[in-house]
Amino acid sequence: MTDRRSSLPPANGPLASGEAVPARPAAGETTHFGYQTVRKEEKAEKVAEVFHSVAAKYDMMNDLMSLGIHRLWKRFTIEMSGVRPGQQVLDIAGGTGDLARAFQKEVGGNGRVVLADINASMLAVGRDKLLDVGVAGQVEFVQANAECLPFAPGSFDLITIAFGLRNVTDKDAALRSMYQSLKPGGRLLVLEFSKPVIEPLAKVYDAYSFSLLPLMGKLVANDAESYRYLAESIRMHPDQETLKGMMQNAGFERCDYHNLTGGIVALHRGFKF
Numbered sequence: 602m603t604d605r606r607s608s609l610p611p612a613n614g615p616l617a618s619g620e621a622v623p624a625r626p627a628a629g630e631t632t633h634f635g636y637q638t639v640r641k642e643e644k645a646e647k648v649a650e651v652f653h654s655v656a657a658k659y660d661m662m663n664d665l666m667s668l669g670i671h672r673l674w675k676r677f678t679i680e681m682s683g684v685r686p687g688q689q690v691l692d693i694a695g696g697t698g699d700l701a702r703a704f705q706k707e708v709g710g711n712g713r714v715v716l717a718d719i720n721a722s723m724l725a726v727g728r729d730k731l732l733d734v735g736v737a738g739q740v741e742f743v744q745a746n747a748e749c750l751p752f753a754p755g756s757f758d759l760i761t762i763a764f765g766l767r768n769v770t771d772k773d774a775a776l777r778s779m780y781q782s783l784k785p786g787g788r789l790l791v792l793e794f795s796k797p798v799i800e801p802l803a804k805v806y807d808a809y810s811f812s813l814l815p816l817m818g819k820l821v822a823n824d825a826e827s828y829r830y831l832a833e834s835i836r837m838h839p840d841q842e843t844l845k846g847m848m849q850n851a852g853f854e855r856c857d858y859h860n861l862t863g864g865i866v867a868l869h870r871g872f873k874f
């Protein structure tokens with residue numbers, strides 16, 4: 602993996618840095634990073650390396666790897682969000698800002714959109730992209746860890762996390778933190794890779810993920826390793842029903858999910874009442 606932090610264009614304004622401090626995992630506890638078992642405190646560093654490495658080419662690789670289908674998954678997420686003018690929205694793990702940009706249009710001048718991410722390189726690319734399309738001034742950028750969001754309880758009508766949760770070390774803590782940051786009546790949408798529900802599709806998808814993805818990563822981004830992590834992290838992520846149960850455990854009600862593209866991706870939704 603190459604670290605491209607230093608080659609990123611200079612930042613065009615301050616990034617607010619989240620103030621909450623993540624709980625330190627007890628020494629010796631392990632978790633997974635793709636198929637590797639690592640100490641819990643190591644995982645965040647390894648995930649950070651991946652996203653510092655891929656940030657500059659993230660959008661191009663996303664279009665290439667999904668043949669543009671990620672745009673349809675995100676469009677569905679926006680439609681299911683029920684977001685209205687004037688509402689307060691947090692897109693956590695928002696990366697290069699696709700959802701934040703769309704939500705800004707929906708909430709208008711009286712609303713608020715916060716794009717938060719743990720990774721400065723991804724935020725910098727997102728901020729530059731939103732500057733280019735003229736909406737950066739209307740979106741707040743915050744560097745924050747999903748496990749310990751630095752917002753007052755009850756701040757948001759809607760929280761989204763797209764292709765972010767599987768990278769978080771303590772997913773239960775992240776879900777609890779998102780629950781706390783929502784207003785009563787607010788909702789969480791989790792867009793994430795999931796478990797294909799059609800057997801022949803699962804076989805083709807496996808072959809694609811473990812052969813073609815790392816190859817594309819090597820040829821286009823000179824980084825096979827990050828794209829191998831992508832394939833492995835998807836397989837290690839909780840399936841549809843498990844994630845639904847985790848959301849319920851965090852306090853969410855009326856939880857449901859929609860399988861997209863045969864379950865390659867699922868959109869989970871839960872409410873805080």
Ligand code: SAM
Nearest residue numbers: 652694695696719720723746747763764765768
């Ligand atoms: N949401 C964007 C999208 O759909 O295109 C970006 C998704 S990208 C695959 C995953 C993002 O999750 C990265 O920007 C990464 O920095 C962020 N991330 C990973 N762990 C995080 C954490 N603990 N808290 C906040 N963001 C995190």
